[in-house]
Amino acid sequence: MNYNYYPGCSLQSAHKGYDKSCRAVFNSLGCDLIEIEDWNCCGATIYMSINEVTALAVASRNLALAEKTKRDLVTPCSSCFTILNKANRFIQNSIEVRDKVNSCLAEGGLNYNGTVRVRHPLDVLINDVGIEIIRLQIKIPLEELKIANYYGCQIVRPEKGFDDREDPTTMENLFEAAGASNVYFPYKLRCCGGMLMTTFEEAALKLSKEILECAIENGADCIVTTCPLCQMNLEAYQNEIHNKYKTKVGIPILFFTQVLGAALGLSNEELGIDSNFYRCKKLVEIKNKKSYTAQTVHSVI
Amino acid sequence: MKIQEINIPGKLTRKESVLRHSFLEQVDTIPGGEKIKSCIQCGTCSGSCPLSYAMDVMPRELIALFRAGDIESILRSRTIWICASCYTCQTRCPSSIKVTDIIYALKRIAMERRIYAKKFPVHSLSDSFIKSIYRFGRLNEPRLMILYFMRTGILKAFSFIPLGLKMMRKGRLELRVSKVKGIDGLRKIMKKAEKLDIPFEKEKLPFMPEAVGYKSVS
Numbered sequence: 001m002n003y004n005y006y007p008g009c010s011l012q013s014a015h016k017g018y019d020k021s022c023r024a025v026f027n028s029l030g031c032d033l034i035e036i037e038d039w040n041c042c043g044a045t046i047y048m049s050i051n052e053v054t055a056l057a058v059a060s061r062n063l064a065l066a067e068k069t070k071r072d073l074v075t076p077c078s079s080c081f082t083i084l085n086k087a088n089r090f091i092q093n094s095i096e097v098r099d100k101v102n103s104c105l106a107e108g109g110l111n112y113n114g115t116v117r118v119r120h121p122l123d124v125l126i127n128d129v130g131i132e133i134i135r136l137q138i139k140i141p142l143e144e145l146k147i148a149n150y151y152g153c154q155i156v157r158p159e160k161g162f163d164d165r166e167d168p169t170t171m172e173n174l175f176e177a178a179g180a181s182n183v184y185f186p187y188k189l190r191c192c193g194g195m196l197m198t199t200f201e202e203a204a205l206k207l208s209k210e211i212l213e214c215a216i217e218n219g220a221d222c223i224v225t226t227c228p229l230c231q232m233n234l235e236a237y238q239n240e241i242h243n244k245y246k247t248k249v250g251i252p253i254l255f256f257t258q259v260l261g262a263a264l265g266l267s268n269e270e271l272g273i274d275s276n277f278y279r280c281k282k283l284v285e286i287k288n289k290k291s292y293t294a295q296t297v298h299s300v301i
Numbered sequence: 302m303k304i305q306e307i308n309i310p311g312k313l314t315r316k317e318s319v320l321r322h323s324f325l326e327q328v329d330t331i332p333g334g335e336k337i338k339s340c341i342q343c344g345t346c347s348g349s350c351p352l353s354y355a356m357d358v359m360p361r362e363l364i365a366l367f368r369a370g371d372i373e374s375i376l377r378s379r380t381i382w383i384c385a386s387c388y389t390c391q392t393r394c395p396s397s398i399k400v401t402d403i404i405y406a407l408k409r410i411a412m413e414r415r416i417y418a419k420k421f422p423v424h425s426l427s428d429s430f431i432k433s434i435y436r437f438g439r440l441n442e443p444r445l446m447i448l449y450f451m452r453t454g455i456l457k458a459f460s461f462i463p464l465g466l467k468m469m470r471k472g473r474l475e476l477r478v479s480k481v482k483g484i485d486g487l488r489k490i491m492k493k494a495e496k497l498d499i500p501f502e503k504e505k506l507p508f509m510p511e512a513v514g515y516k517s518v519s
């Protein structure tokens with residue numbers, strides 16, 4: 001299966017590990033991610049707050065580029081996922097908006113009819129690849145790894161997508177297939193503060209603190225997330241959170257593709273795990289144990 | 302679906318009726334935007350909002366203020382800039398009001414009219430953001446931060462230095478921007494789109510009947 005791949009800006013700079021691991025996981029499951037040529041920034045949530053038509057036009061340029069190839073568009077970034085979906089929804093909803101957007105796109109020699117499906121890697125993994133196929137591909141079962149699955153805001157909301165909007169379970173199913181156990185984590189959809197970490201830090205620190213606290217209290221070894229911005233907020237500000245609230249911190253924050261990739265037997269190098277601030281000791285342990293047993297079995301044979 | 306004019310009791314100032322007009326036009330392009338008429342003031346939005354504790358005007362009050370004909374107070378509040386767009390209110394609203402999208406509409410009006418909350422420069426990030434996209438077609442986070450701090454006070458930038466160094470050690474601080482090859486085409490698209498965005502200033506205001514009675518829910 002082939003997909004159009006839209007990495008988005010943050011996967012090019014601060015979150016190369018997500019980009020790498022996403023490509024590696026899809027590759028090992030036999031899916032091809034073909035990067036859209038010359039994509040531009042989707043405008044993120046911020047552009048929508050300035051100019052509506054411009055925001056839609058900027059996002060639609062990518063959709064128009066993807067439409068030429070007649071493949072679904074896959075984007076791992078939650079913000080890109082929402083914005084591209086939103087642009088799609090606005091354009092499909094009203095002919096007036098579509099004409100406006102198309103008259104802008106025409107300036108760049110493009111046209112968009114609203115036919116591209118914007119999808120999240122989780123959706124593709126569960127619904128296209130299938131959980132049973134993934135289960136068969138697991139090389140290192142993640143037994144004893146306790147995971148807090150954090151979805152963040154923007155992949156299941158606002159419109160009904162591939163999962164429930166109040167209690168999504170896609171990641172739980174995925175990691176159950178990978179042999180891990182999921183801890184009780186009621187904060188899985190709670191906002192981490194998003195861009196407020198730059199603009200209104202005290203509010204964002206409080207929100208992130210609550211999420212970290214909940215995961216630690218429920219005994220998670222790591223938080224697994226789908227969103228680059230959440231990963232950054234939860235990981236990079238743990239010192240500030242500790243200084244301000246004196247709570248226990250130091251929990252590793254991984255991308256779901258990194259953990260799944262580890263279960264699929266991919267190397268740390270391929271998954272970009274070393275670029276994370278905190279190492280997940282449990283995951284390293286599991287990997288070492290497994291490669292040790294694999295070695296001994298090999299030598300016995 | 303066009304939103305019918307929502308009349309409110311009392312007289313509106315000219316400024317307020319301009320704001321109201323542009324607000325209704327913005328809401329009109331939101332799919333399902335007309336649902337704003339059916340707000341039952343239950344407060345589910347305020348109760349669900351993870352940030353409402355920091356807001357001066359609750360999400361429920363936004364709609365109440367709009368109905369009361371006081372959009373200017375909404376724009377002067379911090380609320381619209383505190384919204385982190387997590388869409389919880391929009392998902393839970395029993396009347397399917399697109400609360401988050403409506404807050405976006407209010408942000409756009411505030412940006413255009415330059416009406417902001419005092420001492421709360423959150424909107425500056427948006428300004429810096431567009432500049433970045435216009436120049437490269439893609440966003441570079443460290444550059445965006447630098448632009449933002451140059452506008453809002455360079456002192457705060459120092460508190461980000463330890464984080465920057467840590468990111469650099471992990472190879473996550475990328476100052477090089479991969480510019481979009483078709484940047485000229487993208488700029489043309491953006492220029493054209495900015496022209497198409499409803500230009501309230503130049504457009505002649507339609508006749509606004511002075512309000513008579515409350516007949517919003519029809």
